[in-house]
Amino acid sequence: MKNRVWHAMQQLVRFGWQQALSCVFPVVIFASLALTQFLPLPWLPRYDWLLIICLAMQVWMVRSGLETSDELKVISVFHLIGLALEMFKVHMGSWSYPEEGWAKVNGVPLYSGFMYASVASYLCQAWRRLSIKLEHFPPLWLSVPLAAMVYLNFFTHHYWIDIRWWLFALVVVVFWRTRVYYEVGVQRYHMPLVLSFGLIGFFIWVAENIATFFSAWKYPNQTGGWHLVHIGKISSWLLLVIISFLIVAALKQVKSKGKDAKPMLNHQTANARTSQR
Incomplete structure (x- = not known):
């Protein structure tokens, strides 16, 4: 019984670790949201810094091998799907992005598409791992x-x-x-x-x-x-x-x-x- 419990604990830790690795991109987005909320960055509006951080993260994930080129293509599709939905929902008043930003289209900051892309990133990573x-x-x-x-x-x-x-x-x-x-x-x-x-x-x-x-x-x-x-x-x-x-x-x-x-x-x-x- 003791061995079975110990094995179950080991499996849970292994599963949790693989899940954590699969969530790298979403975690970076949430960390960036927290950082820019409480420690404003200079020169650019917050939404633009979030876009730069997301783009830099994507480049690093591909160059480091953490993400494959095929996975990047899937994530890019989700970014576009998410942006289209965001523009419509903001236009309909479902939610809003009240802060200023240079990289905004129809009231929607371009970084928002990465929040949808992060879901695809998790699915692709978990699928492979x-x-x-x-x-x-x-x-x-x-x-x-x-x-x-x-x-x-x-x-x-x-x-x-x-x-x-x-x-x-x-x-x-x-x-x-x-x-x-x-x-x-x-x-x-x-x-x-x-x-x-x-x-x-x-x-x-x-x-x-x-x-x-x-x-x-x-x-x-x-x-x-x-x-x-x-x-x-x-x-x-x-x-x-x-x-x-x-x-x-x-x-x-x-x-x-x-x-x-x-x-x-x-x-x-x-x-x-x-x-x-």
């Missing part, structure tokens, strides 16, 4: 339109009904059988993909509270002082996680097929030592 494999992943003709519907709902719900709960139900139906397999040390574990969506969405909501505390952006009810972000925002981040994961998974699948490799894990090849997490 934990040797992620998927079992019973739906075909691209089903998953890609679903990701598009989720993204479009962020825009259309301002003019039409909000169908996020229908989309959640559809995600559960489509991915009910999908399992995520990951390695910790020499052992493989797995969990339902839908559960992993929920866990990542929750932790991003926690991160959002930290970001708004350091004035990364402000919701209308935070203009007079910081308040905890409404718990309902978890649903928005959950949708964002679903989009991010589906795009990364689709790109991984396309690339693997191009190399005549099997991108997903089928039931017969599952490691015999796999255990439920």
Whole structure:
């Protein structure tokens, strides 16, 4: 019993370390938000310094080998997707960036796209470090339109009904059988993909509270002082996680097929030592 507990503790530490390495880019963003909030930097507005820091971090991650060129391409796509969403949401009054900045487009500082890119960075890093494999992943003709519907709902719900709960139900139906397999040390574990969506969405909501505390952006009810972000925002981040994961998974699948490799894990090849997490 003692050996089993000790082994479980070791595995937890290994898993936590790999997660920490996968979160390097998000951690740098949060540290920069805190630093520039309490120790203003000279010559440029805060938002512009944040953009410079994010760009410098991306260059360092690629040059140091911490991030691959393919991962950089995925992150750049998410930066553009995030900026488009930010410009629309700021225009609709969902939140604002009240501080000055030279690198602002339609009221949105360009560094904000990196906050979305950091989610993609985490997914790419964790995918590689934990040797992620998927079992019973739906075909691209089903998953890609679903990701598009989720993204479009962020825009259309301002003019039409909000169908996020229908989309959640559809995600559960489509991915009910999908399992995520990951390695910790020499052992493989797995969990339902839908559960992993929920866990990542929750932790991003926690991160959002930290970001708004350091004035990364402000919701209308935070203009007079910081308040905890409404718990309902978890649903928005959950949708964002679903989009991010589906795009990364689709790109991984396309690339693997191009190399005549099997991108997903089928039931017969599952490691015999796999255990439920």
